[in-house]
Amino acid sequence: MKKLFSTIVAMAMLLMSCTVFAATDISGDVIQVEGVGSLANTSASTGYRAAKADAMRNALEEVQGVRIDSETTVQDSITASDVIRTRVNGMIKGAKIVRKYQDRDGYHVIMEIPVRGTHSLAAAVIPERTTAPVPLKPAITYTPQVPVSSGPYTGLIVDCTGLGLDTAMAPGVFTADNKLVYGQDNFTYEQVISKGYVGYAKSLTSGVSRAGSNPLIVRAQGVKGYVNPIVSSADAARIMVENQQTGFLDKCNVVFVR
Template sequence: MKKVFSLIIAMAMMLMGCTAFAATDITDGVLRVEGVGALQNPNAASGYRAAKMDAMRNALEEAQGVYIDSETTVRDSIMASDVIKTRINGMIKGAKVVQKYQDADGYHVVIEVPVHGAQSLAAAVMPATASVPAPLPEATTFVPEIPASTGPYTGLIVDCTGLGLETAMAPGVFTPDHQLVYGKANYSYDQIVNKGYVGYSRSIYNGVSRAGSNPLIVRAQSVQGFVNPVVSAADAAKILSENQITGFLGQGNVVFVK
């Protein structure tokens, strides 16, 4: 089985440069993929083995489409580093089987690959660093006067609905003149890998518990580089000034709504 899986990976790698890029959505925090084995297999055990192989191949294809940041995808990292390619292979081989069933179409196996945490996609592709997270900019970097507090706030929701935002493991928030409000430089390697510093939701009303019971909500003006929300200078200052009170950014209590 190990040799067969290695062959599947090698063939998938060869095809990587020949296929059009399609971004993979990680809103749910996992890659959940299904594989199918033909009913013509001699028995159920071999059918499920074939289905799992198919699921692992599909997982590799899905993983390639994940944005790390606005400039890099998992596919780019695999192509650039044999070490990362090996980590990805190991991660997929160790993926958890969450469902198995048989129907008229064949044998089915569903596997899940976590985006963050131990044995996750982030652990495989994010470069380890011992550097200290950079401090956040001052609110006055963006506006002359610090806005009066309207909090305290438990987190931040950036509403990006209708702007075509893609999900990423390490996005950033910018102002219209391309100044970084916050991003991966402001977080430790452990934070990024274990939990991430941004969650995603498809609704401003549901799936936003990460931002707590009283989140600050701002509307993005646009999206930069597919994955980075752009907020007004006033909203950037508001985010940073409110964060000074409760520290929600440092806790990663942030949700981007797609």
């Protein structure tokens, strides 16, 4: 099995290098893959082993497509570091099998890889911080143009619909002049790994419970580096001012709507 998995790793990396990059969606905080073994196998156990090997190959392809931030993918990290390659391989080998079944097409194995948590993709590829987190304080000195009147707010929703936003493990919210409003620099390594500081949803009304019952909603003006929403100067200032009232950013109550 060890030799087989090494072959799978090499083949998958070659395949990824020869195809157009497509980011893997991690909005569900878990990557689910399926493997299939042929019915021509001599026994069910052999068939399921073949299905598991196929699932591991598919898992490697999927995790390599995950964006870490605007500049780095898991594939980049695996290529650059033998340590990260070993961690990712070990994580895939230990992936949880959530379902096994047989039908007329073959033996099927479905496995899941967690994006967050102690034994997760994030833990395998995100480097530990060597500096202290930057406090979430109004470092942005813009004067809000919109009266603050409907708080206190429980969270933040950044509406990025139609802008082609990709998911990532470590995105950030920026202004057009590249000032960081909210991102990885504001949190400890443990916070980034355990919960992540951003959730994703497909609409303003569904899957946004992370932002609480009265979220502040701002419309992104664009996307930087595939994964980072850009907000106006006025919205940036309002986000920072409102956060001083309830600390919703500190609680990671943030959702990007794609």
